[in-house]
Amino acid sequence: MKFEEYTGKTVFVTGASSGIGQAQAIAFLENGANVFGFDIDERGLLSIDQKYGARFAYSIGSVCKKADVVQAYEGAMAKFKQIDILLNTAGVLDGFAKTLDTDEDLWDKIMNTNIKGTYFVTNAILPQMLKRKSGVIVNMASIAGLVAGGGGAAYTASKHAIVGYTKQLDQDYCREGIRANAIAPGAIQTPMNKADFEGDGEIAKWVAKETPAGRWAQPSEVANLTLYLASQASDYIHGAVVPIDGGWIAR
Numbered sequence: 295m296k297f298e299e300y301t302g303k304t305v306f307v308t309g310a311s312s313g314i315g316q317a318q319a320i321a322f323l324e325n326g327a328n329v330f331g332f333d334i335d336e337r338g339l340l341s342i343d344q345k346y347g348a349r350f351a352y353s354i355g356s357v358c359k360k361a362d363v364v365q366a367y368e369g370a371m372a373k374f375k376q377i378d379i380l381l382n383t384a385g386v387l388d389g390f391a392k393t394l395d396t397d398e399d400l401w402d403k404i405m406n407t408n409i410k411g412t413y414f415v416t417n418a419i420l421p422q423m424l425k426r427k428s429g430v431i432v433n434m435a436s437i438a439g440l441v442a443g444g445g446g447a448a449y450t451a452s453k454h455a456i457v458g459y460t461k462q463l464d465q466d467y468c469r470e471g472i473r474a475n476a477i478a479p480g481a482i483q484t485p486m487n488k489a490d491f492e493g494d495g496e497i498a499k500w501v502a503k504e505t506p507a508g509r510w511a512q513p514s515e516v517a518n519l520t521l522y523l524a525s526q527a528s529d530y531i532h533g534a535v536v537p538i539d540g541g542w543i544a545r
Contacts (some may be wrong), residue, residue, distance in 0.1 A: 305318075306329075310383070332355065382429070
């Protein structure tokens with residue numbers, strides 16, 4: 295998928311070291327954009343940096359820590375001067391733990407990463423978008439933000455929060471040149487889901503069987519959707535949550 299409009303634009307991606315975040319970073323780089331990656335793990339960022347050089351930069355840190363977020367934002371601005379597109383992709387799973395199996399530490403870890411981290415990064419980057427009256431934000435929700443069964447108590451709650459946050463974000467700032475939407479992935483084969491494929495892979499096989507499309511998706515498919523949602527072609531899409539789930543919700 296090719297979009298010439300991204301040449302010279304700058305994209306800030308959280309969770310860019312692996313999985314969907316890494317696929318998004320590469321997709322925008324392949325379309326001519328500058329990309330700034332932010333993640334707690336440097337390994338995947340180094341591999342991107344080695345290939346794309348000057349159009350890619352990154353910062354190591356946690357979306358849960360405001361100081362790390364500010365440092366990353368300042369690094370991106372120093373390197374690329376502005377941020378046109380924000381992809382809030384970083385997130386963690388909760389192992390499908392029910393509420394009675396979710397201790398406070400797990401609850402806080404999920405909420406701090408998935409929703410508070412999105413809040414921290416958005417609030418760091420949004421002001422410079424508002425100054426230019428131009429900016430696109432794509433948050434990472436999940437089918438767990440739309441229905442039960444896509445995660446445990448904490449994960450499902452956090453992704454429902456992302457859905458509400460995205461809708462309110464767009465409602466509050468759309469008349470000031472900001473467009474916010476969310477993506478709701480279903481079964482995407484990423485390092486986060488590695489355990490499902492271990493051993494005989496029975497869990498992965500069951501998920502594929504239960505998905506109407508009959509398979510898992512690859513991170514690049516979510517990245518392609520992101521390219522569209524961040525583009526001028528989707529300028530009239532506001533506050534939407536777009537599933538990419540192989541028909542899971544439609545069941």
